[in-house]
Amino acid sequence: MDTKRTTFQNRWLPYVLLAPQLAITLIFFIWPAGQAVKSSFEREDPFGFSTVFVGFTHYARLMQDPAYLDSFIRTAVFAVAVTVVSMALGLLFAVAVDRLMWSARLYTTLLVWPYAVAPVVAGVLWFFLFNSTTGIIPYYLSFFGVRWDHTLNGMHAMILIIIAAAWKQISYNFLFFLAGLQSVPNTLMEAAAIDGSGPVKRFFDISLPLLSPTTFFLFIVNVNYTMFDTFSIIDATTEGGPAQSTNILVYKVYQDGYLGLNLGSSSAQSVLLMLIVIVLTVVQFRFVERRVQY
Amino acid sequence: MFKKLSMAAFAVALSATSSLAATEVTWWHAMGGELGKKLEEVAQKFNESQSDYKVVPVYKGSYPETLTAAIAAFRANQQPAIVQVFEVGTGTMMAAKGAVYPVYKLMADQGESFDPKSFLAPVTGYYSDTEGNILSLPFNSSTPIMYYNKDVFKKAGLDPEVAPKTWKEVEEFSKKIVSSGAAKCGFTSAWITWIQTENLSALHDKPFGTLENGFGGFDTKFEFNGPLQVKHWANLKKWQDEGLFKYGGPVGGDQAATMFYSQECAITMNSSAGRAGVINNAKDFTPGFAPLPYYEDEISEPKNSIIGGATLWVLNGKDDATYKGVSKFFAYLSKPEVQADWHQATGYLPITNAAYELGRSQGYYEKNPGSDVSIKQIMRGTPTPNSKGVRFGNFAQVRTVVDEEFQALLAGKKDAKQALDSAVKRGDELLREFQAAN
Numbered sequence: 001m002d003t004k005r006t007t008f009q010n011r012w013l014p015y016v017l018l019a020p021q022l023a024i025t026l027i028f029f030i031w032p033a034g035q036a037v038k039s040s041f042e043r044e045d046p047f048g049f050s051t052v053f054v055g056f057t058h059y060a061r062l063m064q065d066p067a068y069l070d071s072f073i074r075t076a077v078f079a080v081a082v083t084v085v086s087m088a089l090g091l092l093f094a095v096a097v098d099r100l101m102w103s104a105r106l107y108t109t110l111l112v113w114p115y116a117v118a119p120v121v122a123g124v125l126w127f128f129l130f131n132s133t134t135g136i137i138p139y140y141l142s143f144f145g146v147r148w149d150h151t152l153n154g155m156h157a158m159i160l161i162i163i164a165a166a167w168k169q170i171s172y173n174f175l176f177f178l179a180g181l182q183s184v185p186n187t188l189m190e191a192a193a194i195d196g197s198g199p200v201k202r203f204f205d206i207s208l209p210l211l212s213p214t215t216f217f218l219f220i221v222n223v224n225y226t227m228f229d230t231f232s233i234i235d236a237t238t239e240g241g242p243a244q245s246t247n248i249l250v251y252k253v254y255q256d257g258y259l260g261l262n263l264g265s266s267s268a269q270s271v272l273l274m275l276i277v278i279v280l281t282v283v284q285f286r287f288v289e290r291r292v293q294y
Numbered sequence: 295m296f297k298k299l300s301m302a303a304f305a306v307a308l309s310a311t312s313s314l315a316a317t318e319v320t321w322w323h324a325m326g327g328e329l330g331k332k333l334e335e336v337a338q339k340f341n342e343s344q345s346d347y348k349v350v351p352v353y354k355g356s357y358p359e360t361l362t363a364a365i366a367a368f369r370a371n372q373q374p375a376i377v378q379v380f381e382v383g384t385g386t387m388m389a390a391k392g393a394v395y396p397v398y399k400l401m402a403d404q405g406e407s408f409d410p411k412s413f414l415a416p417v418t419g420y421y422s423d424t425e426g427n428i429l430s431l432p433f434n435s436s437t438p439i440m441y442y443n444k445d446v447f448k449k450a451g452l453d454p455e456v457a458p459k460t461w462k463e464v465e466e467f468s469k470k471i472v473s474s475g476a477a478k479c480g481f482t483s484a485w486i487t488w489i490q491t492e493n494l495s496a497l498h499d500k501p502f503g504t505l506e507n508g509f510g511g512f513d514t515k516f517e518f519n520g521p522l523q524v525k526h527w528a529n530l531k532k533w534q535d536e537g538l539f540k541y542g543g544p545v546g547g548d549q550a551a552t553m554f555y556s557q558e559c560a561i562t563m564n565s566s567a568g569r570a571g572v573i574n575n576a577k578d579f580t581p582g583f584a585p586l587p588y589y590e591d592e593i594s595e596p597k598n599s600i601i602g603g604a605t606l607w608v609l610n611g612k613d614d615a616t617y618k619g620v621s622k623f624f625a626y627l628s629k630p631e632v633q634a635d636w637h638q639a640t641g642y643l644p645i646t647n648a649a650y651e652l653g654r655s656q657g658y659y660e661k662n663p664g665s666d667v668s669i670k671q672i673m674r675g676t677p678t679p680n681s682k683g684v685r686f687g688n689f690a691q692v693r694t695v696v697d698e699e700f701q702a703l704l705a706g707k708k709d710a711k712q713a714l715d716s717a718v719k720r721g722d723e724l725l726r727e728f729q730a731a732n
Contacts, residue, residue, distance in 0.1 A: 242701040260691040
C-alpha cells in the first residue's frame, strides 16, 4: 500500500478535499457520540428541564443490574449463533454454486435476493411463519410433538430471531465465500486432483485454509451485524420478550431510552456499546485488513 | 432521534406550504386503522365548521412512539400544539410542568366555558391534579369488558344469553367449553397488566400502590403482591396448565383478539374500544358483551373498573392565536353530539354525561345491546381510593416488568407469589428512579 502514495503540490488541497467527509463525520458521528457520553453522566427528566451531574452512577448501576448482565450473555449467544449458522450455510451454498457450470449465475442471483429484503420485512415474514396460532411451521412442528410458542418460551423466541437474522445474512456470506473460492488457484486444485484427492479432501485441505482470511473478516462483520443491525428484526418479532429472553444490548438501549425515557442509563449503555464496536474495529484493522483478499 | 427530527421538519414543511389564511393547529395522535380514520373525520368536521383555524392531525405511530416523538420535538422546539398521550404517560406529563399548558387554565385564559362536572366522574378523577383541576382533555377513554362467543356457548350446552359473572363461573364454563369440544380454549385476555392486575385490584377494592395508587405523590410504593393478586395469578397459571386459559402476549396481547376471532377461545377480555373490531371480525358467530368477572368470596359487590385510553395534552411554546384555536377545538370536541358520535363509532366511553344522555335519548343502547356494558361498569358504586385509577412515574416500564414476570410465571420459572414479589421490587426501583429525576 505504501507504494501508492500520492503527493499534493498544494498544502491545503488535501484538507479541502477531506473537508466534506470530515464535516459529515463530525456532525453525524462525533457530535451525537459526544452528546451520548455527556448525558451518560447526567440524570435528566425526559423534557430536559432539570439536569444533574451524577458521575458514574449509571455505569455502576448497570454493572450491578442482573438484567443488563443477562442481556450481555444473550447478545453473545445470539451473535455467535447467527454468525455460525449464516457463515456455515453461506459457505455450503458457495461451494455448491462454485461447482456449477452454466447455472451458477442464476443461483447466485437467487441466493443474493434475501439480502435485499429490509430487516423489518424479514422479521415480519418469519413472525408469520412461526406464529403459534396461524403460522405454518408450528402446525408442522405439532406433528413432532413440539408445541411452538415464542410468546412464552424464551428458547423458541431466541431460535426465531436467530433464524430470521441468519437467513438475511447468508446472502452476504455466500457472496464473499464464492469470490474467495473463485480466487483459489486452479493449478492447486488440478494438482491435488491428479494426486488422487477427492472433492471433499480438496475442499478441506486447499480451499478452506485459503479462505481463512475471508472467514475471519466475515466473522467480525457478522458479529457486528448481529449486535447492531438486527434491531428491526427483534422489534418486528419478539420485542425483546418473553421475559427479556431476546432483549439484546441494542434493543435494551432502545427500550430504556425510547420507551422508558431513561436517557441517562440508555446513554451509558450506548457508550458501552460504542466501546465494543471500537474493540471489534481495532481487531478488524489490526489482524484482518492486511491479509484479506477481496 | 434523527427520524423524529426529520419527521418534525417534515411536519413543519407541510404546515408552511398550506393555506395562510387559517391558523394551523397541529395534533399528534396515535390512532391507526379505523380509529385513525374516524379521528381524521372529527378534525375534518371541525375545520369545515369554521374558517379561522385548521386542525391538522398527524399520525405518529404507537402511543409510546407518539409520546417520545412529542418529547423529542419539544426539546428541539418543534412541538405540536396538541399531543395525544396514553394513560400510562400521565405521570410523565404531569411531572413536566414546564412543558404542559394545563387545559383548565387554557380554557380560562381563552374564555371558553369548561365545566369539569360535565365529564364522567371516573374520567375526570383520573386526569385531575390534587386540587381537582383537569390538566388534559379526556378524549378517548376505555375500560376493559368481557366478550364471549354465543355460538360456542350454545355448542357447549350453555345458555348463550348468560355470561359468566364470577371467576368461578369462568372456570366452570371454560371446562364445559373445552371438554365438549366447542372450542379449544375457554378464555384469553388482552392487556394482562391493565386488566388482570390493575383492574383486578380496583374491582376488588385492593390497593395497587401506596398513597392512593400514586395519586398522592411521587413517594409511593407498589402493593399489588397481596393475597388477591397472588391468588388470581396462580389461578391463571393453573387454568393455563389445564388448557382453559391461553396467553395472548405481552403489552396489548394482540394474540387474544386473533384467538377470539378465529373461535379458538370462547371468551376474551379486552378494552371496550375493541368492540368495533369484534363486530367487524365476528363474521361467523354472534358476540356477547358482559362486565369483567370477579371473585365473589373477596367482594360481594365489585367496585367500578378503571379507565385506559388517552387524553389530549397542550404543549407550551406556541403563540396565542394557536391556543385560541386549540380552545375552540376542545370546546367542539366536548360537544355532546361530537362525543356521542365518537363513542358510538369506536366503543370508547362517552366522556361527558351529556353525550351519554344523548345516546340514551337516541335509543342507541337499546338498538346495540351490550354497548353500555362499559359505561355501567365504570359508573357503578362510589369510587374508592383503590378504584379511582393508578398514577405512577415510569409506568410504561413498570408494565413491561409486570408482563415479564407474568411470562416467567406461565413458563413455570416462578410461582405467582415470587413473580408478583419480584414485579413489585423491580417496579419500586423504577419509582425511585422517577422520583430522583423529577
